[in-house]
Amino acid sequence: MSSTARALAVTVADVIEVTPLVKRFEFVSTDGAPLPPFSGGAHVVVELPDGDHLRRNPYSLMSSPRDLSRYAISVRRDDGGRGGSRYLHEQVVPGMAMTISAPVNLFALDLRARKHLMIAGGIGITPFIAQIHQLSGGGAPFELHYKARSAPLAAYMDDLAARHPGAVHACCSDRGEDLDLDTLLTTQPLGTHLYVCGPERLIAGVTARAAALGWPARHVHVEHFAAPPPGLPFAVRLAASNLSITVRGEQSLLEAIEEAGVDAPYLCRGGACGQCETAVVACDGTLHHHDHWLTDAQRETGDRIMPCVSRFTGRLLTLDR
Amino acid sequence: MTITFRTETFRDDFTFRNSPAGIRRFPFPFHEDGYMYSVNIEPHRPGAPGSVFEHGFDVDEHYVAEMADRALVLAEDPLRCQALPHMDLASWDYLELVMTTKARDYPELFTLETDGDRWHWTNRPLGIDDRFTFGVTSTLPCPPLEYIGRQTQGDHCLLDQRDNNLWMDAGMVTTQADWSLDFDIGMNFFEWHAPVPLAHEMGVFQRAIKFLTSIPQGQPSRRLNWTLTVNPRLDTSPENYPKWGPDKLTVTPDTIGEKMHLRVELQTFWRLPRSNALVFPIRCYLLRFDDLVTIPKWARRMHRVIRDLPPELVTYKGMSRYHPMLVEWLAAHDDGAPTSPGIFPD
Numbered sequence: 001m002s003s004t005a006r007a008l009a010v011t012v013a014d015v016i017e018v019t020p021l022v023k024r025f026e027f028v029s030t031d032g033a034p035l036p037p038f039s040g041g042a043h044v045v046v047e048l049p050d051g052d053h054l055r056r057n058p059y060s061l062m063s064s065p066r067d068l069s070r071y072a073i074s075v076r077r078d079d080g081g082r083g084g085s086r087y088l089h090e091q092v093v094p095g096m097a098m099t100i101s102a103p104v105n106l107f108a109l110d111l112r113a114r115k116h117l118m119i120a121g122g123i124g125i126t127p128f129i130a131q132i133h134q135l136s137g138g139g140a141p142f143e144l145h146y147k148a149r150s151a152p153l154a155a156y157m158d159d160l161a162a163r164h165p166g167a168v169h170a171c172c173s174d175r176g177e178d179l180d181l182d183t184l185l186t187t188q189p190l191g192t193h194l195y196v197c198g199p200e201r202l203i204a205g206v207t208a209r210a211a212a213l214g215w216p217a218r219h220v221h222v223e224h225f226a227a228p229p230p231g232l233p234f235a236v237r238l239a240a241s242n243l244s245i246t247v248r249g250e251q252s253l254l255e256a257i258e259e260a261g262v263d264a265p266y267l268c269r270g271g272a273c274g275q276c277e278t279a280v281v282a283c284d285g286t287l288h289h290h291d292h293w294l295t296d297a298q299r300e301t302g303d304r305i306m307p308c309v310s311r312f313t314g315r316l317l318t319l320d321r
Numbered sequence: 322m323t324i325t326f327r328t329e330t331f332r333d334d335f336t337f338r339n340s341p342a343g344i345r346r347f348p349f350p351f352h353e354d355g356y357m358y359s360v361n362i363e364p365h366r367p368g369a370p371g372s373v374f375e376h377g378f379d380v381d382e383h384y385v386a387e388m389a390d391r392a393l394v395l396a397e398d399p400l401r402c403q404a405l406p407h408m409d410l411a412s413w414d415y416l417e418l419v420m421t422t423k424a425r426d427y428p429e430l431f432t433l434e435t436d437g438d439r440w441h442w443t444n445r446p447l448g449i450d451d452r453f454t455f456g457v458t459s460t461l462p463c464p465p466l467e468y469i470g471r472q473t474q475g476d477h478c479l480l481d482q483r484d485n486n487l488w489m490d491a492g493m494v495t496t497q498a499d500w501s502l503d504f505d506i507g508m509n510f511f512e513w514h515a516p517v518p519l520a521h522e523m524g525v526f527q528r529a530i531k532f533l534t535s536i537p538q539g540q541p542s543r544r545l546n547w548t549l550t551v552n553p554r555l556d557t558s559p560e561n562y563p564k565w566g567p568d569k570l571t572v573t574p575d576t577i578g579e580k581m582h583l584r585v586e587l588q589t590f591w592r593l594p595r596s597n598a599l600v601f602p603i604r605c606y607l608l609r610f611d612d613l614v615t616i617p618k619w620a621r622r623m624h625r626v627i628r629d630l631p632p633e634l635v636t637y638k639g640m641s642r643y644h645p646m647l648v649e650w651l652a653a654h655d656d657g658a659p660t661s662p663g664i665f666p667d
Contacts, residue, residue: 004537005537005538005540006537006539006540036538036539036594037414037417037538037594037595038538038594038595039594039595039596039597041597042597065595102537102538102539103538103594104537104538105597108482108483108597110407110483111407111408111410111481111596112405112406112407137456218483218484267535267537273535274531274535275535
């Protein structure tokens with residue numbers, strides 16, 4: 001019993017350079033019908049057929065949930081990554097046919113909130129843009145704090161500030177600005193929910209302060225942007241399928257399993273949702289866990305792995321897949 | 322396809338009947354000659370034409386009468402329909418799901434015309450023709466969950482998804498097997514399932530919550546659940562126990578065939594995309610024992626399931642008082658022949 005979101009056939013309607021590092025990609029459905037509804041914070045998984053290598057990368061939807069005529073994502077170019085963002089920046093042009101998944105939301109607004117307090121770091125701004133669209137139709141107030149290296153690199157900051165005066169606060173490190181986290185977290189009205197999306201360091205810092213200052217864990221929501229890290233190639237035995245495969249350096253274990261024609265479930269492809277959890281039958285080497293799903297105790301036992309982000313070094317990894 | 326809607330009651334004189342075709346399409350819940358809990362969830366894909374699985378929301382010959390019975394329950398007890406304030410978006414989500422699905426699957430019964438947010442809904446069996454603005458509650462005669470719940474067979478639970486859990490934060494519940502929305506509202510998945518015996522220890526609910534919180538939009542799932550009910554009464558609620566509890570005393574070997582009903586719930590699970598909530602429609606089907614035993618495979622299997630039921634389940638399903646009598650009555654309809662796999666008649 002596992003789930004994978006269904007596929008949607010889309011056409012690239014527009015590619016827009018937002019900053020020197022960020023491009024926005026807009027998709028319309030190829031058959032002209034409205035795209036499926038979604039909620040703010042949802043992501044889609046975009047198929048990136050780069051030669052022989054099929055990558056599937058998750059990106060947050062940033063368009064308005066009330067506009068189903070097109071979806072938009074924004075992608076920051078990461079030249080040190082596995083190549084998915086580079087492929088999007090260099091190869092994807094208007095008119096191209098692409099396949100994306102139906103939206104899945106692992107970072108939903110808690111609609112009971114009396115107020116939504118949002119903290120974004122860099123490209124982590126994208127899910128908040130869709131959530132702000134959703135809240136603009138009525139609902140609890142929001143307050144967004146957006147951290148970036150510099151104003152020119154802060155995608156959509158000017159636009160957000162102009163449309164939501166008083167609710168959007170920029171924080172650019174090149175101007176010497178820093179977030180006064182303790183003041184922010186100790187002056188919120190009762191019933192506020194806190195949302196954080198951005199680099200790992202930001203998420204860890206904010207959640208640690210929130211916990212230390214007495215925020216209930218259920219009022220703190222995070223979206224990890226865990227991209228699968230590249231690494232060394234390794235050998236895997238898929239015991240249930242009776243197949244031996246090699247995971248290439250720029251490929252994730254999940255992608256290598258899919259390339260071998262073995263059906264494997266997934267939803268987030270970022271180590272957060274738990275859908276791809278796979279039992280380890282034998283491990284002649286070391287597991288490198290990069291997920292946010294397994295507990296420390298489970299990692300210690302070493303009897304399971306999240307193949308969307310985690311890797312292995314050693315002689316052979318045998319999986320129940 | 323034409324459906325002849327029956328005029329019948331689910332209380333007082335109990336004129337409810339299944340037509341011969343209604344008997345054959347009954348969702349018999351046992352795929353083998355025994356029963357134990359399992360996470361028996363499968364994709365809610367369109368099933369065989371004419372079966373209750375053909376469409377996402379089955380409309381059958383009892384539709385109009387069931388909606389009339391629901392109106393009676395709501396008039397006596399408005400708390401059978403509740404939505405906590407944060408479930409407004411999910412309520413609209415569900416209204417959209419039901420209207421688009423039914424208009425597509427039953428175009429001769431239901432029509433939906435949309436022009437942006439301006440919607441026009443026609444429900445011919447119930448004589449409803451309304452224009453409203455999607456998302457604006459003041460343009461409907463009543464709140465969206467109540468509006469669509471009064472037009473859709475089965476109970477409807479809207480489950481908010483938070484903290485890797487599901488929360489019973491809205492619902493329309495008038496055809497329930499002895500549970501109360503008013504009692505359960507605001508509870509999470511483990512809390513409202515707390516009274517169920519054995520299944521917690523088996524880890525059933527831990528596995529189920531992991532699956533349910535991952536259901537993607539457009540890929541609903543389903544399972545069947547069952548119990549027994551004396552008389553074809555839809556509203557077997559805790560609130561009304563004094564009205565239906567004493568019915569159990571009327572069961573005798575001579576009245577079992579007429580009074581005892583197999584009550585099956587077709588439970589489906591759908592992601593609601595605008596709110597990220599889940600909707601859990603629980604559709605109740607009733608089949609009197611006299612009708613059940615006209616299908617030889619079901620007669621044999623029903624006897625073997627009831628005979629071998631674990632004592633905890635005999636108690637939980639409320640049949641302690643008449644269990645031996647039931648087994649004896651059913652034994653007379655079981656010739657001992659083998660049964661074929663699966664739930665459908667031979």
